[in-house]
Amino acid sequence: MPQPCWPPPRKAYVLLNVEPELDMHNPQQAMAAMSAADMVVALSAYKHHATDYADVLLPIGPFSETSGTFVNTEGLVQSFKGAVKPLGEARPAWKVLRVLGNLLDVPGFDYDSSEAVRDELLSTQNVADKLSNHIAGVAL
Numbered sequence: 001m002p003q004p005c006w007p008p009p010r011k012a013y014v015l016l017n018v019e020p021e022l023d024m025h026n027p028q029q030a031m032a033a034m035s036a037a038d039m040v041v042a043l044s045a046y047k048h049h050a051t052d053y054a055d056v057l058l059p060i061g062p063f064s065e066t067s068g069t070f071v072n073t074e075g076l077v078q079s080f081k082g083a084v085k086p087l088g089e090a091r092p093a094w095k096v097l098r099v100l101g102n103l104l105d106v107p108g109f110d111y112d113s114s115e116a117v118r119d120e121l122l123s124t125q126n127v128a129d130k131l132s133n134h135i136a137g138v139a140l
Contacts (some may be wrong), residue, residue: 007113012039014100016093019048041100043093060093061086068094068117075128079118 013034020030034040034053042050043064060066065086069079086092094114101109111117121127 011037012041013037015040015042015044015050015054016044016097017044019044019050021049036131043096058096059088059090060096061090065090066092066094067114068092069114071127071131075131077118077122077127079115 020034021027026028031053038049039056040054041056042054042059043058043060044050045060045065047057050057054110061082065082065084067079067081069077071077083090092114094111094117098111111120
């Protein structure tokens with residue numbers, strides 16, 4: 001059973017397949033935020049520089065080892081299945097997030113499959129209506 005963190009972190013980041021030093025528009029600002037955080041949890045399929053700034057590195061399966069859904073550039077919903085089972089202790093990211101949500105008593109983290117997440121989202125929203133290339137407040 002994990003021990004509660006006390007006092008609780010004031011500023012924490014959960015990074016899912018993100019390498020702030022490489023993926024952010026302003027990597028210096030992103031790394032400063034990681035350094036200033038009380039806790040950083042990185043979920044990644046690969047060992048990378050998160051070992052330098054993350055307090056916890058959780059193994060997740062890569063794209064080829066998980067199921068999921070994405071919306072393509074035409075606004076069409078496309079689902080996929082994992083080609084192989086996750087290696088070793090790795091789990092699909094959605095399962096790791098579900099466990100974290102359950103441990104933190106966050107409502108809405110009780111799904112049994114990525115398909116269940118997709119089905120609920122699509123039953124309540126028209127994804128195509130949410131798509132827009134409009135960017136407000138950004139000077140290009």
